[in-house]
Amino acid sequence: MTTANTTDARPENPVPGLTAVVTGASSGIGRATAQRLVADGWQVLAVARREERLAELAAETGCQVMAVDITDQDSVDALAERAQELFGPTLNAIVHVAGGALGVEPVAEADVEKWQAMYERNVLGTLRVTRALLPAVRRSGRGDVLLVTSVAAHEAYPGGSGYNAAKAGEHMLARTLRLELNGEKVRVIEIAPGMVRTEEFSLVRLGDQGAADAVYDGVEQPLTAEDCADVISYALGAPHHVNLDLVTVRPLAQAAAHRVARHQGV
Ligand SMILES: NC(=O)c1ccc[n+]([C@@H]2O[C@H](COP(=O)([O-])OP(=O)(O)OC[C@H]3O[C@@H](n4cnc5c(N)ncnc54)[C@H](OP(=O)(O)O)[C@@H]3O)[C@@H](O)[C@H]2O)c1
Numbered sequence: 144m145t146t147a148n149t150t151d152a153r154p155e156n157p158v159p160g161l162t163a164v165v166t167g168a169s170s171g172i173g174r175a176t177a178q179r180l181v182a183d184g185w186q187v188l189a190v191a192r193r194e195e196r197l198a199e200l201a202a203e204t205g206c207q208v209m210a211v212d213i214t215d216q217d218s219v220d221a222l223a224e225r226a227q228e229l230f231g232p233t234l235n236a237i238v239h240v241a242g243g244a245l246g247v248e249p250v251a252e253a254d255v256e257k258w259q260a261m262y263e264r265n266v267l268g269t270l271r272v273t274r275a276l277l278p279a280v281r282r283s284g285r286g287d288v289l290l291v292t293s294v295a296a297h298e299a300y301p302g303g304s305g306y307n308a309a310k311a312g313e314h315m316l317a318r319t320l321r322l323e324l325n326g327e328k329v330r331v332i333e334i335a336p337g338m339v340r341t342e343e344f345s346l347v348r349l350g351d352q353g354a355a356d357a358v359y360d361g362v363e364q365p366l367t368a369e370d371c372a373d374v375i376s377y378a379l380g381a382p383h384h385v386n387l388d389l390v391t392v393r394p395l396a397q398a399a400a401h402r403v404a405r406h407q408g409v
Contacts, residue, residue, distance in 0.1 A: 214267065
């Protein structure tokens with residue numbers, strides 16, 4: 144009788160020395176992810192557009208930072224050069240967190256410019272960064288492309304607007320890429336969060352602090368950015384033959400994108 148092969152059990156700490164680029168690192172989930180990966184032992188290059196926020200993150204964690212606009216090809220090309228200067232010809236992980244929603248107008252009243260901006264930010268930005276960094280990830284022998292999409296990629300809801308469409312597009316990018324990389328040492332991991340209370344997501348979407356706060360009214364413990372960073376840390380740190388290819392993570396109070404338990408007077 145053969146005994147079970149235990150040599151591939153979860154190592155104590157597989158991470159030190161691994162390298163990652165994290166987008167959307169100036170706030171919310173991306174910032175918490177960069178902090179968490181540094182604490183786990185990753186070498187991190189954290190990017191977003193706002194330099195002063197990145198400088199704070201660098202001072203706090205010691206990670207590398209760079210101002211990058213993922214909707215601008217020259218900016219993304221410069222990111223690839225910087226990653227190569229810092230980490231050499233290989234990169235272990237691209238962590239795509241940059242993205243977001245604009246507006247809640249119904250389809251009948253949709254604002255085409257907002258839809259275009261959401262497609263640029265969530266789909267084409269993710270594509271540009273993937274295309275620029277994927278060769279280094281493929282060379283690494285332990286590669287990951289992790290995308291933070293949303294439950295909005297999987298469930299329509301009234302007012303989901305172009306965010307449903309854009310996140311569904313990003314989800315399809317992940318699925319296509321996974322098929323194309325099959326047989327290589329690159330996992331494609333999609334994390335699809337439900338309601339996460341971050342400082343800016345609803346503010347950027349709705350443009351008004353009162354309306355943004357009302358999104359979370361009466362909801363017991365929406366997810367935090369740190370909750371999402373935990374899941375991302377686990378997925379990236381898992382033995383490399385284990386691919387959490389799609390993880391949906393919601394607060395207990397949320398049963399579906401549009402089904403959230405709210406307590407009166409909280
Ligand atoms: N919060 C939620 O409820 C929730 C739920 C599911 C999924 N998500 C997804 O999770 C991701 C992070 O959300 P969050 O709540 O952390 O939102 P957030 O705090 O608004 O963060 C968005 C990040 O994306 C960056 N970004 C936006 N446009 C960019 C561009 N053109 N180039 C480079 N960076 C850009 C922003 O930085 P700069 O402005 O400095 O560039 C910021 O760091 C998004 O993809 C979002 O769609 C959020």
